[in-house]
Amino acid sequence: MQSATGGVTPGLPAADTLALLNNRFGERTIQTSGGPLCYREAGTVGDDGVAVVLLHGIGSGAGSWLKAAVRLSGTTRVIAWDAPGYGGSAPLSPSAPTAPDYAARLHELLDALGIRRCVLVGHSLGSIVAGCYAHGLGAGLVQRLVLLSPARGYGSPEMAERQPVVRAERLRALDKLGIAEMALTRASKMLSSEPDAEALAWVRWNMERLNLDGYRQAVELLCGDDIGRYTSLAIPVEVHSGDEDGVTPPASCRNIAAMFDAPYAGIAKSGHACHIERPDAVAAILEQAWGAVQGSSRS
Numbered sequence: 001m002q003s004a005t006g007g008v009t010p011g012l013p014a015a016d017t018l019a020l021l022n023n024r025f026g027e028r029t030i031q032t033s034g035g036p037l038c039y040r041e042a043g044t045v046g047d048d049g050v051a052v053v054l055l056h057g058i059g060s061g062a063g064s065w066l067k068a069a070v071r072l073s074g075t076t077r078v079i080a081w082d083a084p085g086y087g088g089s090a091p092l093s094p095s096a097p098t099a100p101d102y103a104a105r106l107h108e109l110l111d112a113l114g115i116r117r118c119v120l121v122g123h124s125l126g127s128i129v130a131g132c133y134a135h136g137l138g139a140g141l142v143q144r145l146v147l148l149s150p151a152r153g154y155g156s157p158e159m160a161e162r163q164p165v166v167r168a169e170r171l172r173a174l175d176k177l178g179i180a181e182m183a184l185t186r187a188s189k190m191l192s193s194e195p196d197a198e199a200l201a202w203v204r205w206n207m208e209r210l211n212l213d214g215y216r217q218a219v220e221l222l223c224g225d226d227i228g229r230y231t232s233l234a235i236p237v238e239v240h241s242g243d244e245d246g247v248t249p250p251a252s253c254r255n256i257a258a259m260f261d262a263p264y265a266g267i268a269k270s271g272h273a274c275h276i277e278r279p280d281a282v283a284a285i286l287e288q289a290w291g292a293v294q295g296s297s298r299s
Helices: 015-024 060-071 099-112 126-135 164-192 198-206 211-224 249-258 280-298
Strands: 026-032 034-043 049-054 078-079 117-123 140-148 237-242 264-267
Touching: 015 060, 026 099, 026 126, 034 060, 034 099, 034 280, 049 060, 049 280, 060 078, 060 099, 060 198, 060 264, 060 280, 078 099, 099 117, 117 126, 126 140, 126 211, 140 249, 140 280, 164 198, 237 249, 249 264, 264 280
Parallel strands: 049 078, 049 117, 117 140, 140 237, 237 264
Antiparallel strands: 026 034, 034 078
């Protein structure tokens, strides 16, 4: 939101950012077997039929992809979901859902939208769902997997001791602070050491729209699953993260890349929310991934 002097009002996105969201990346809804599922869409599908599908992290939502999605929209069809329990999307039935539960809902969305081939992109916790979907229901549909600042998860035996600690810390913070205070105090942790005001406001705006039940379910996914379960893939995988990511540090992301036998590349001057802080760089990465799928389909 613009102040009288033309700057950004602290804590609020610029008015033109919200206008861009409504006009170029508007919210839509489908009905699934578990209730409504919301998503945002930009661009149009090309002759090759390849879409770019975006899965957000635990503290965000579909709108977080706005600027990267608009940049991609001139090239291809871009779809970003509000995961179950986020935005207007109905939560999943189990109190402690697994990645396959989320993947099944994603499959309903892509089937309803007629998506038959896609580049699937997961950010942070969304990477676990993306890996699971590509490994299972999405096999043959997902042509390339792009993981941005991927979360490992705490469901592996070597992470067993950390699992209850992380669960307790996340839920304690939620109960003590609530969504609004979490957005106010944690947003800066998602960015680099010198974030601009608009990026910070956009992280906060998306975090403020979290739902308690959906966030609790996502905490259970984070604590109960492990991206290492989904590394056996017959498609290209690539991993990227911000060079100042303090949530999933570059060393952790390199380790995940090694698990997938995938290349890793950093994103300069970026923290964890790389798609918000460096949308041009992320859009370029995704456009290149989309182009690689196009090229392989022609050969």
